[in-house]
Amino acid sequence: MALTADISKSISTASLLRTGSEILRTLSDLSLDVVAVCVLAGLFAARLTGSTLASAWAVILGLAVWCIYTADHWLDARRNGASSRLSRHRIHLRYEGAITVVWICVSFVGSTTALLLLPVPVLLGGLGLGVLAGLHLVLCQKTGFLWYPKELAVAALFTGGIWLAPLLSGKPTVTVWVAFGLFGAAVFANLLLCSLLDYEVDAREAPNCLAQRWGPVTSRRVLMALALLAPFVAASSGVALTSVSDLLSLLILVLLVGLPAWIARDPGETTRPGSLTLRRALADGAFLMCGLPVALELIRGTFV
Numbered sequence: 001m002a003l004t005a006d007i008s009k010s011i012s013t014a015s016l017l018r019t020g021s022e023i024l025r026t027l028s029d030l031s032l033d034v035v036a037v038c039v040l041a042g043l044f045a046a047r048l049t050g051s052t053l054a055s056a057w058a059v060i061l062g063l064a065v066w067c068i069y070t071a072d073h074w075l076d077a078r079r080n081g082a083s084s085r086l087s088r089h090r091i092h093l094r095y096e097g098a099i100t101v102v103w104i105c106v107s108f109v110g111s112t113t114a115l116l117l118l119p120v121p122v123l124l125g126g127l128g129l130g131v132l133a134g135l136h137l138v139l140c141q142k143t144g145f146l147w148y149p150k151e152l153a154v155a156a157l158f159t160g161g162i163w164l165a166p167l168l169s170g171k172p173t174v175t176v177w178v179a180f181g182l183f184g185a186a187v188f189a190n191l192l193l194c195s196l197l198d199y200e201v202d203a204r205e206a207p208n209c210l211a212q213r214w215g216p217v218t219s220r221r222v223l224m225a226l227a228l229l230a231p232f233v234a235a236s237s238g239v240a241l242t243s244v245s246d247l248l249s250l251l252i253l254v255l256l257v258g259l260p261a262w263i264a265r266d267p268g269e270t271t272r273p274g275s276l277t278l279r280r281a282l283a284d285g286a287f288l289m290c291g292l293p294v295a296l297e298l299i300r301g302t303f304v
Contacts, residue, residue: 017081024281031069035062037287041183042164044270044290047297048179048249049170056117057165063110064126065161068133075141080125081303123166129161151195151210155188175246178237178251182230189226190283192219193260197280221263227258244295252289260288 027033028160044057045051050135074096092099114123136157139148164178170176195211196219211219263279 024278025087027281028089028284029073029091031066032068033281033284035066037284037290038062038065040288040291040294042166043294045163045166046170046178047165047294048176048246049076049172051166051170053169054117055121056113056119057122060114060118061161061165063106064114064130064267067103067110070138072097072137072140074099075137079122079141085113094118106151112207119169120164121168121266124160125164125168129157129164135159149210151200152186154191155184159184159189160185175237177186177252178233181248182233182253182257185226185230185233186253186287189223189257190287191258192223193264193283194280195219196264223261223264227261230254230257245296248295248296252292256286256289259283 020232039058039062041054042061046055046058048052070092074092076086077096080086080089116124118126136153139153140150157181162184167176167180192211195209196216199211199216214222231254232300234254237250260283263283
């Protein structure tokens with residue numbers, strides 16, 4: 001009886017882990033995790049810069065990023081077809097009609113809200129980034145453009161999208177610029193890690209990824225170099241820190257830069273069932289820590 005109970009417990013645990021892994025993968029495939037990260041990262045950047053923008057700006061940012069990511073996945077899915085080994089491509093093909101309808105609605109709501117709420121400089125900056133994002137999508141479809149640094153381009157667009165409005169409407173300090181640089185490095189490290197985790201698939205479907213050109217060994221060395229440099233970059237703004245929240249913000253960013261190097265340390269781990277999905281979820285989910293300084297400020301404002 002005890003043996004039967006142990007077997008049932010093991011099966012139940014494995015089933016639970018498998019279900020959790022599938023849920024995380026679906027959220028990631030639909031880019032919903034990216035939306036959550038964008039909203040929290042936007043509020044994180046706005047707090048650091050002292051931006052006067054309404055919090056609704058961060059929601060508009062999340063909607064815009066979802067539209068861009070979804071368009072990217074859809075274009076990749078159309079290019080690679082049903083034979084794609086990436087689940088995010090398959091899900092965008094399978095539910096193409098429904099996703100297209102949602103995409104149109106989200107684009108309309110986001111654009112209308114932005115026109116009504118955002119100041120002109122932020123709108124113009126967002127329009128410029130939108131044009132660059134469109135150019136990026138076109139270049140990514142040209143698999144022959146092996147010179148195009150996809151991870152660097154996405155990191156620049158993602159970081160620019162999150163920090164542009166806070167920088168334009170806030171008061172940048174030394175700490176802000178250091179945080180801006182660390183955030184960009186963290187995004188790049190995360191993207192390079194994702195390319196490593198999808199290395200075998202990308203060899204056929206995305207040969208213009210930096211990880212494909214550098215190879216696994218060099219890519220891991222780049223991640224390690226970023227992880228080692230991040231604390232020194234953060235320390236360079238030590239004299240300019242004005243609050244515990246600023247210190248917490250920099251510590252979080254240092255951790256985000258270093259985490260991909262730790263996750264990528266053992267390539268053999270990706271062969272374990274569910275390991276790849278969980279590793280990606282850990283790398284992406286870590287960006288939710290950007291909400292901690294925001295929550296701390298809210299708590300202080302409520303009880304102090």
